[in-house]
């Protein structure tokens with residue numbers, strides 16, 4: 001089924017042999033040697049890493065993962081943490097709905113399920129924040145279920161191995177089918193991680209290291225000389241640019257005027273500077289109250305999934321005795337810049353450096 005001359009078993013065996021010698025050392029991973037010695041992955045750590053890795057790179061996730069597991073070593077301890085504290089520690093990872101779902105999921109697992117994660121893909125799907133991909137990854141890695149785990153790295157390896165020329169995203173169904181056909185019943189968790197590692201370290205997007213690849217013999221794209229062109233993608237529409245204004249105000253004693261953003265929507269539940277809506281036309285620059293507002297030179301630029309954002313930062317000293325009608329004053333001693341999501345932190349840094 002795989003190539004005219006290489007069987008599925010050979011591909012799996014060669015890949016697992018490569019993984020045994022080359023697996024990445026990741027803080028949430030039980031490596032092949034430890035696993036062979038009988039150590040089992042902790043489903044809590046696998047789940048936490050998989051949620052953090054949604055839309056975020058391994059290099060960024062590493063420190064967050066270590067800090068979270070130091071603060072909350074078990075799902076029960078994470079479940080008991082105040083949501084605002086978890087959101088604060090999450091700041092910088094982006095996609096804050098993930099952090100809110102993280103807390104919800106921990107509370108379901110710790111409360112309704114006695115601290116144990118379901119051990120199948122179907123059982124995991126439907127927990128807060130766990131979709132089909134994350135469920136398959138946890139089921140395979142934590143519980144050795146033979147589930148196909150197809151992230152962007154794995155899509156690239158498969159598209160090249162089988163020389164699939166259909167562009168993404170239309171090729172997704174075929175790639176998933178190929179992954180499922182390859183997935184072995186013995187060591188499926190290691191197989192899933194081996195595919196990810198191969199895509200991340202050898203079968204890289206621009207210059208795949210085919211000479212050191214364990215799949216070079218059966219790889220159709222390598223023999224056709226088309227590896228660097230695959231996978232194909234339908235060209236994305238450029239992201240629109242939105243603009244807004246944030247208002248940073250400080251009282252005489254150093255307290256800062258902040259708000260908590262609405263639960264629903266972008267950066268839901270996070271701390272932020274009061275400001276205008278973000279739209280594609282010029283924002284309304286009517287100040288929220290009378291003060292000597294100044295516009296900072298420079299601007300904040302931030303990219304979200306669906307748009308680029310450009311923020312103007314305006315600042316003022318609060319009038320004596322000012323009581324905000326919206327938001328709240330945070331005393332200087334209680335304010336932690338790390339509690340701000342990245343875009344708000346950028347505005348703070350611009351203001352600090354004025």
Ligand code: SF4
Pocket residue numbers: 157160161202203204208209210211213214215216217219220221222227
């Ligand atoms: Fe990727 Fe090259 Fe290996 Fe094929 S031989 S899977 S293109 S690194």
